[in-house]
Amino acid sequence: xxxxxxPLLVAQGIEKTFDQTRALAGASVEVSAGEVHGxxxxxxxxxxxxxxxxxxxxxxxxxxxxxxxxxxxxxSPRDALSAGIAMVMQETTLAPDLSVLENIFLPELxxxxxxxxxLQRQRARDILESLGQHAALPLGSEVRRLSAAQRQLxxxxxxxAVDATLIIFDEPTASLSPGEVERLFDVMTRLRAAGRxxxxxxxxxxxxxxxxxxxxxxxxxxxxxxSLPTASLSQSxxxxxxxxxxxxxxxxxxxxxxAAGEPVLEVRHLCAPPRVRDVSxxxxxxxxxxxxxxVGAGRSETLEAxxxxxxxxxxxxxxxxxxxxxxxxADAIRAGIGFVPEDRRLQSIVPDFSxxxxxxxxxxxxxxxxxxxxxxxxxxxxxxxxxxxxPNERLLDANMLNFSGGMQQKIIIAxxxxxxxxxxxxxxxxxxxDIVTRSSIYAMLQEVADRxxxxxxxSSDFEELLRLCSRIAVVSDGATIAEMESAVLDEAKLTxxxxxxxxxxxxxxxxxxxxxxxxxxxxxxxxxxxRLFCLNRVGGTGVSDPGFVAGATxxxxxxxxxxxxxxxxxxxxxxxxxxxxxLMAQVHxxxxxxxxxxxxxxxxxxxxxxxxxxxxxxxxxTSNI
Numbered sequence: 129x130x131x132x133x134x135p136l137l138v139a140q141g142i143e144k145t146f147d148q149t150r151a152l153a154g155a156s157v158e159v160s161a162g163e164v165h166g167x168x169x170x171x172x173x174x175x176x177x178x179x180x181x182x183x184x185x186x187x188x189x190x191x192x193x194x195x196x197x198x199x200x201x202x203x204s205p206r207d208a209l210s211a212g213i214a215m216v217m218q219e220t221t222l223a224p225d226l227s228v229l230e231n232i233f234l235p236e237l238x239x240x241x242x243x244x245x246x247l248q249r250q251r252a253r254d255i256l257e258s259l260g261q262h263a264a265l266p267l268g269s270e271v272r273r274l275s276a277a278q279r280q281l282x283x284x285x286x287x288x289a290v291d292a293t294l295i296i297f298d299e300p301t302a303s304l305s306p307g308e309v310e311r312l313f314d315v316m317t318r319l320r321a322a323g324r325x326x327x328x329x330x331x332x333x334x335x336x337x338x339x340x341x342x343x344x345x346x347x348x349x350x351x352x353x354x355s356l357p358t359a360s361l362s363q364s365x366x367x368x369x370x371x372x373x374x375x376x377x378x379x380x381x382x383x384x385x386x387a388a389g390e391p392v393l394e395v396r397h398l399c400a401p402p403r404v405r406d407v408s409x410x411x412x413x414x415x416x417x418x419x420x421x422x423v424g425a426g427r428s429e430t431l432e433a434x435x436x437x438x439x440x441x442x443x444x445x446x447x448x449x450x451x452x453x454x455x456x457x458a459d460a461i462r463a464g465i466g467f468v469p470e471d472r473r474l475q476s477i478v479p480d481f482s483x484x485x486x487x488x489x490x491x492x493x494x495x496x497x498x499x500x501x502x503x504x505x506x507x508x509x510x511x512x513x514x515x516x517x518x519p520n521e522r523l524l525d526a527n528m529l530n531f532s533g534g535m536q537q538k539i540i541i542a543x544x545x546x547x548x549x550x551x552x553x554x555x556x557x558x559x560x561x562d563i564v565t566r567s568s569i570y571a572m573l574q575e576v577a578d579r580x581x582x583x584x585x586x587s588s589d590f591e592e593l594l595r596l597c598s599r600i601a602v603v604s605d606g607a608t609i610a611e612m613e614s615a616v617l618d619e620a621k622l623t624x625x626x627x628x629x630x631x632x633x634x635x636x637x638x639x640x641x642x643x644x645x646x647x648x649x650x651x652x653x654x655x656x657x658x659r660l661f662c663l664n665r666v667g668g669t670g671v672s673d674p675g676f677v678a679g680a681t682x683x684x685x686x687x688x689x690x691x692x693x694x695x696x697x698x699x700x701x702x703x704x705x706x707x708x709x710x711l712m713a714q715v716h717x718x719x720x721x722x723x724x725x726x727x728x729x730x731x732x733x734x735x736x737x738x739x740x741x742x743x744x745x746x747x748x749x750t751s752n753i
Contacts, residue, residue: 184208466544534565610679643667
């Protein structure tokens with residue numbers, strides 16, 4: 129048999145120390161062309177540092193790098209780019225005031241010669257065409273106006289513009305929705321098929337198994353498993369390598385739905401322009417409620433309005449049954465509300481403060497006595513340090529940035545646990561943290577809820593929402609469209625519920641036309657296990673009312689059309705009382721993906737031609753969705 133191709137990149141025995149912290153202590157990795165290579169490890173294992181050494185952002189202390197069989201010593205990112213190595217970081221390094229086109233060719237600005245905008249525009253189109261994303265990026269738009277997924281795409285296009293052969297993706301999916309992650313994986317698959325080498329750094333093991341060919345696992349700055357075929361491993365194998373022991377279950381048992389009563393936070397028709405238009409939900413004592421939706425749906429802005437960071441122009445907030453309208457965060461903190469924002473670097477950490485000072489920031493807003501009052505919290509601080517597994521002497525550590533991202537996040541959450549909040553708001557609480565830290569954060573949140581606090585969680589990880597929360601309120605385009613039990617959902621259903629209403633305009637027009645033409649109720653729904661999941665409904669009153677509304681998840685027998693829901697599709701089925709008949713037409717996208725059912729309920733048993741309606745539905749869906 130022919131010998132396997134030589135590795136494109138070989139890193140051996142890489143060591144790196146920052147001040148007193150040893151980030152790498154003998155790390156090694158080999159990457160070949162035409163593969164996606166996973167680089168895994170817990171927070172602080174050295175993954176990002178090794179990636180930055182390879183891409184020229186950090187100089188190694190010891191060890192060797194070989195590129196295409198020759199020694200490599202990148203002294204800067206430009207040296208690495210010249211060799212054909214690029215890095216796409218979790219926090220993109222784009223110039224927000226420049227256009228997409230200018231950012232794609234940013235590395236060329238320092239090169240001699242004249243710029244050729246027309247040639248660059250054509251090259252940019254060719255690059256996006258090769259990625260299958262030619263329609264996804266307006267080249268003239270300012271980068272600041274792009275979504276997180278679009279910014280990631282600009283970074284990838286920038287790497288391809290310098291003809292990078294090896295592209296390192298450092299936590300690229302941390303801020304992406306499930307649909308956006310799938311599109312990124314499509315791009316990565318195209319790059320692999322074109323012979324590029326990809327390094328994929330991620331804490332989400334389900335993503336690792338979905339897209340990588342081989343993995344290298346790191347622990348405490350060392351490589352403990354090198355170039356292992358992904359297909360030969362299980363999640364428990366990887367976790368065992370990452371932490372040196374079996375972790376057990378990541379999630380606790382699915383929490384029970386909280387009994388009605390004891391509402392702590394009631395939000396009705398909240399409006400906080402421009403992102404929040406009409407958000408409503410109820411949060412109970414001892415409950416963990418998820419706020420589900422895609423990036424840009426208005427979830428983060430809703431939390432900011434509840435915490436006094438963003439003014440609201442309409443709607444009502446009630447806290448423990450009383451009207452509540454915070455004008456600043458201090459009002460919310462003194463009312464017993466804590467808030468963990470999405471971006472810990474920009475919104476939560478004061479780098480020049482010690483761990484103790486960062487931990488007690490929330491206390492300063494709540495404390496009304498003389499002085500700082502730190503001594504009043506000493507006993508609780510000691511208890512939280514034990515919970516975090518942090519030695520007491522690290523309290524005086526002069527810089528929070530000396531800690532891994534996972535420990536930073538746990539300290540920020542502990543800041544609010546110190547105050548025993550009545551309501552805890554968390555925006556992407558496990559963003560960019562490893563599986564071990566995720567498990568401990570889930571345990572902390574469950575303990576907070578068990579003590580009686582009401583917890584509201586925003587997360588782009590739909591599995592996390594489904595497994596951590598008892599109920600989920602779905603937000604789309606700034607409005608709540610459903611509030612339901614997580615036990616009846618899965619990721620596919622939640623993704624369809626969360627899809628932007630603006631992207632369903634053609635679907636909504638079809639429902640409106642069918643309803644107007646027949647005088648009946650037209651709806652779009654999913655059917656699973658004897659339960660209906662209504663994504664949208666238009667029209668239908670009196671006899672033609674099917675007995676459910678948009679966002680409802682009733683069992684078949686709880687509707688007014690159970691016979692039709694249990695029947696085969698394609699024909700009108702009359703209910704036993706003869707008052708209404710319903711047609712169910714199954715629909716698929718142009719790629720063959722199951723999009724559920726379009727239903728039409730009309731009064732009586734005299735019905736329109738079913739075959740004509742079915743053809744019309746399928747034609748409309750495949751041409752517009």
